[in-house]
Amino acid sequence: MKTAFLDKGHDHGDCIQAALNAAEVVCQKQKARLTPIRRRVLELVWRGHAPVGAYELLQILKDEGFNPAPPTVYRALDFLIQHGLVHRISSLNAFVGCSRPGDVHDGTFLICRTCGTAAEMLDQTVLGTIGDMALSNKFSLSHVSVEAVGVCVDCRDGDRTEV
Numbered sequence: 001m002k003t004a005f006l007d008k009g010h011d012h013g014d015c016i017q018a019a020l021n022a023a024e025v026v027c028q029k030q031k032a033r034l035t036p037i038r039r040r041v042l043e044l045v046w047r048g049h050a051p052v053g054a055y056e057l058l059q060i061l062k063d064e065g066f067n068p069a070p071p072t073v074y075r076a077l078d079f080l081i082q083h084g085l086v087h088r089i090s091s092l093n094a095f096v097g098c099s100r101p102g103d104v105h106d107g108t109f110l111i112c113r114t115c116g117t118a119a120e121m122l123d124q125t126v127l128g129t130i131g132d133m134a135l136s137n138k139f140s141l142s143h144v145s146v147e148a149v150g151v152c153v154d155c156r157d158g159d160r161t162e163v
């Protein structure tokens with residue numbers, strides 16, 4: 001059965017390239033500028049499918065000679081979130097690339113605690129339910145982040161002791 005968790009052997013270079021291409025299109029459409037630092041931060045967030053923390057991003061950029069001040073990285077991340085390219089995973093205080101870039105939406109994720117992969121769910125049923133819940137409570141909703149933690153099929157099959 002195919003799941004939102006990509007095969008460990010998939011060509012991740014394709015994921016990165018697709019994300020960067022989509023970012024170019026989204027920014028052009030929204031008349032926003034994908035500056036070198038924003039582009040590099042997006043690329044680093046897409047290093048894998050596991051969320052990356054801001055501190056880790058800073059360290060990598062520093063090693064590359066970018067040497068940005070922390071606010072620069074946070075501003076780049078804010079930009080990427082606002083333009084629907086990146087999601088913030090609140091429970092991990094980390095960032096992950098959006099699998100439906102450009103269509104700004106709240107994130108629904110299944111997160112593997114073994115390999116760290118955060119798979120974005122495209123099914124919006126949960127968000128709809130939360131929306132109804134807010135409505136019936138006259139609650140004005142600003143942001144939802146659904147983060148379910150467990151073990152993905154690859155990690156489960158690889159280590160049968162953890163079920």
Ligand SMILES: [Zn+2]
Nearest residue numbers: 006011012015
């Ligand atoms: Zn990938």
Ligand SMILES: [Zn+2]
Nearest residue numbers: 098099100120
């Ligand atoms: Zn998304």
Ligand SMILES: [Zn+2]
Nearest residue numbers: 112115152155
């Ligand atoms: Zn896993």
